[in-house]
Amino acid sequence: MTDYAVVNPATGETLATYPLATDAELEQALATADAASQGWARTSTVAERAALLRRVAELHRERRDELAATIVREMGKPLSAAVGEVDFAADITEFYADNAERIMKDQPIDILGEGTAVIRRSPLGVLLGIMPWNFPYYQVARFSAPNLLIGNPILLKHAPQCPESSAAIEAMYRDAGFPEGAYTNLYLTNEQAAAVIADPRVRGVSVTGSERAGAAVAEIAGRNLKKVVLELGGSDPFILLSTNDLDAAVQAAAEARLDNTGQSCNAAKRFIVADELYEPFLEKFAAVMSGSKVGDPFAEDTVLGPLSSLVAAERLQAQVDKAVAQGARLVAGGQRDAAFFPATVLTDVTPEMDAYREEFFGPVGVVYRAVDEEDAVRIANDTPFGLGSYVFTTDDQQAQRVADRIEAGMVYVNLVLADSPELPFGGVKRSGTGREMGLLAADEFVNKKLVRVGP
Numbered sequence: 130m131t132d133y134a135v136v137n138p139a140t141g142e143t144l145a146t147y148p149l150a151t152d153a154e155l156e157q158a159l160a161t162a163d164a165a166s167q168g169w170a171r172t173s174t175v176a177e178r179a180a181l182l183r184r185v186a187e188l189h190r191e192r193r194d195e196l197a198a199t200i201v202r203e204m205g206k207p208l209s210a211a212v213g214e215v216d217f218a219a220d221i222t223e224f225y226a227d228n229a230e231r232i233m234k235d236q237p238i239d240i241l242g243e244g245t246a247v248i249r250r251s252p253l254g255v256l257l258g259i260m261p262w263n264f265p266y267y268q269v270a271r272f273s274a275p276n277l278l279i280g281n282p283i284l285l286k287h288a289p290q291c292p293e294s295s296a297a298i299e300a301m302y303r304d305a306g307f308p309e310g311a312y313t314n315l316y317l318t319n320e321q322a323a324a325v326i327a328d329p330r331v332r333g334v335s336v337t338g339s340e341r342a343g344a345a346v347a348e349i350a351g352r353n354l355k356k357v358v359l360e361l362g363g364s365d366p367f368i369l370l371s372t373n374d375l376d377a378a379v380q381a382a383a384e385a386r387l388d389n390t391g392q393s394c395n396a397a398k399r400f401i402v403a404d405e406l407y408e409p410f411l412e413k414f415a416a417v418m419s420g421s422k423v424g425d426p427f428a429e430d431t432v433l434g435p436l437s438s439l440v441a442a443e444r445l446q447a448q449v450d451k452a453v454a455q456g457a458r459l460v461a462g463g464q465r466d467a468a469f470f471p472a473t474v475l476t477d478v479t480p481e482m483d484a485y486r487e488e489f490f491g492p493v494g495v496v497y498r499a500v501d502e503e504d505a506v507r508i509a510n511d512t513p514f515g516l517g518s519y520v521f522t523t524d525d526q527q528a529q530r531v532a533d534r535i536e537a538g539m540v541y542v543n544l545v546l547a548d549s550p551e552l553p554f555g556g557v558k559r560s561g562t563g564r565e566m567g568l569l570a571a572d573e574f575v576n577k578k579l580v581r582v583g584p
Contacts, residue, residue, distance in 0.1 A: 165310030170280035179229035189219035224550035252280035358563030363516030391492030515558035
């Protein structure tokens, strides 16, 4: 038996299986990465590492069709979205190549005494990345690119359903010219991953995944005094307070919910609508959601492919059924077909229901009525999560006011799906700690060393 397999969620067919790393292979990978940390990381220049990253970005673009088709088979992402993800991973990688000198240059400090002082950035050492299946290339790029620029070798444990995309990423780093040990893909059990975190040659770990996974990794990292970055779940609010174009706002809401077949941590999941807009919004939103085509992920007009697995669809069905049993109203969708799940709309969800605080990881939107701005902010913050958020209003002052009060790591005003390589990504509360992407990502796993020189 193997934990790593390509199982096409659209058909349920197992296409390939891959063996787990042996303990001996894992030890060899650790030793090789440690050697790269002691050698390549100290002898290569920033310009040399940036040039290698630029080549990785080029290889993403050269191999985009093959890379995209791989993740359609692995996790059911619609092909157009898969191509877009490959391009985004290339853009992220290229961003760090373009900004290498800016990121790594000394930062002068105005000192009180004589002489000089600077903050000089240097690598921490070998890092472990534990990555999820929902964005197989994008998630890896935003972790690996800034850290390889810094000089931190990467050990990568991808999701068990992504063995071929994870191998393809390693091949691009190797083909770009990164030395042995700089980037290593490993098929590991959770127990092996725990051993890697505890190993003294490993200096930090980054996890994107569930609350449960994040808590387990953070516990091991804490016991071993390791730096950790966590990007976990989200139940992002979409707050609609006023609009000059309700149809456009509804379309934005649907797009924010249905991206990646609804399997995105920072997708809008709770739609909090001002009282006077609630009824027309709900009617239009349900219509747009109901009209979103579910089908073959390789078809050009497919909006929603299958969920990542049959188990994921069954789990989502159980959540929806429980919400309805507890008193929620099902307005649209709600019934899966194997791993396919239609766009679904729920209302009348109250704090007493499990659905009020759960994350629906699939194309399910919950619509709430807010009596005013104060009520909208209250509902938005009444969640254990704090990843992203969306505010739609025609009042600029209201937008800033609400943005200040939302308990989230990111606020987007009057736009959705606006992630970009230069923008930091991360959350607060149970959505995690630390930041990825942008310049802040390069400050997570780095020794910010003070160099003080006397007169």
